[in-house]
Amino acid sequence: MSISRQVDSGNALVIINIEGRFDFSEHRPFRDAYRDIAPGSVRFLVDLSRADYLDSSALGMLLLLREHAGTDAGRVTIRGCTEDVLRILRIANFDRLFILE
């Protein structure tokens, strides 16, 4: 499994780590990584530093997470994007919906 998460309850932050290809096959594990957390209660940090690919369904999954986290700015941060992943996020203009670190 290439998706894992850490809960930093002190900072009300959930870190989701994604490794390898981030595509539709990760739909369930990705959702499982946040759905037991009350909507809108914490901030999320999606760490893509070990993800080497991201497709449009992954963009969709990020939108679902954004909805779960609460759509106001700053609730979901995406960290450690590789050049390729960053390019896809930029083309989709997702820098307006998420904080890209």
Added chain:
Amino acid sequence: MALVVDDESTNRLVLAAMLKREGFHVVEARNGSEALTRFEASRPDIIFMDVMMPGMDGLEATQHLKTLSGNDFVPIIFLTALHDDQSLVRCIEAGGDDFLSKPFSFNVLKSRIVAMERVRDLHRHIAAKNRMLARLLEIDRQEQVLAERIFSHAVNDRNVAGENLGILMRPAATFNGDLLLSQYLPDGSLRVLLGDFTGHGLSAAIGALPVADAFHSMTRKGVADEVVLEEINRKLHRVLPTDRFMCAFMVTFPVSGGDLRWWNGGMPDGLVCHAEGIHRLASHALPLGILPELSHSDAPRRRPLRMGDRLLLITDGLLEAQDAEGRAFGQAGWPELIANWTCDRSLLAPLLQSLDAHCADTDQQDDIGAVEIPVTVDIFGCANLGAVPSSQGGVACSVLLRDGRLARTPSMAHLLGPLGLQEELGAHLGALETVLHELYTNALEHGILRLPSWMKATPDGFSAYYVERESRLAAGPVGSIRVDIAYESGPPGTIRITITDSGQGFDFGKPPEPLSVSVKPWGRGIALVRELCESVNYCNLGTQVEAVYRCV
């Protein structure tokens, strides 16, 4: 029912007795060929087979029986006195399912039967599931074909200019997540949209219908780029789940030769090939269907364009198409292809060639879409409505009524509906209805029907006028009236109504009497319009009138 095949009658007798104790009905055969006949006649559930028999032996008979039983599983158990490995292997190779070494006890026979029945039940269970699956797959296939037909009718058949555009559309599934739409504006300008839904197949294409509807109907009415995009975005946001959206590239080529208007939400760079090289049109907006409203920075952009330039729009499926080694086309043949592209030749043929060579011996993973638009006069539609007034930052629509349709005065609400202005202009709608109605009536009665307004001077004449109007309309009037509505947002918002008729004109030089002092029963219409509007001007010998209304 069990079939016992053995040339020794004692053996048959003993086995039959055992099987009857187990509740089997028993059929017997003395050799292989008899076994085949008995099998055909009685269709047993299990077969016990001796190996060595005169005539057809057990091995050969088993091969035939397995062919005869087809998809049904009828277990064949060899009863053999042979103990060497080779013989046992041959039994299984011939199609036997198990073997029993003679002599055997009743309990061993019983347990082998139980085991075989277990295998048979499993086999039947799977076969039944397979039949059901095959049926479902067939239903699914038929539905896909049907949906594909409906989809291509609703989406593709309404496209225009197809023969002048270079189009490459390769769906990964029957249903295409890539979408290509093209339509003319009323003045003949061409608008093209290339969209790419997230995911593939039916779920991806389901949003295509509302998109195509909005695109075609609004474009035909001359609705501005940003308004069309707003509408598509709103529709998709409403119908699609959160994780689904549509990346899109929309371009409008003005027939008048002005700037190209383009909008890129999440698609790969559009490429303009011009005399000096290649210019990229990069994604500047969010894809459609993500947020309820488009933001200001998502507005369409402009770029000067010349005749002879070429524009290429692509979906990411093209750049990501992999070769046998997993290398993406965008990193393989693509860069060189673009580097060698000049605007005197089409890119599509070399692109196809290069892509086919790249993708040889691979399965297509994603929809692939590309459209090349050469900027020539051929891509434009006929401007059957003449020039539409320019509407920088505004919206415009036009309607042209001819002959038999002239009698039906268009309503303002009807014209404003597609522009989405009804609410915004709510308080002014009544006044605008009046302006339109009066101007249209004038154009119809005096321009087309050539009725003289002095007829209305007396009560008799007044009714005679309307009787005459009816009869001239009934006789089938010939001509056309065109109505242009242009809205420029304010404050205060301005509505420009232009009405052009195909009649002979009239003497509009005579100043009309002000409404307040007029006592004549005719000539009130235009006076009323002048009261309501900021300005009313006739031109072209009175065949055209322009009224400007301010929403104050």
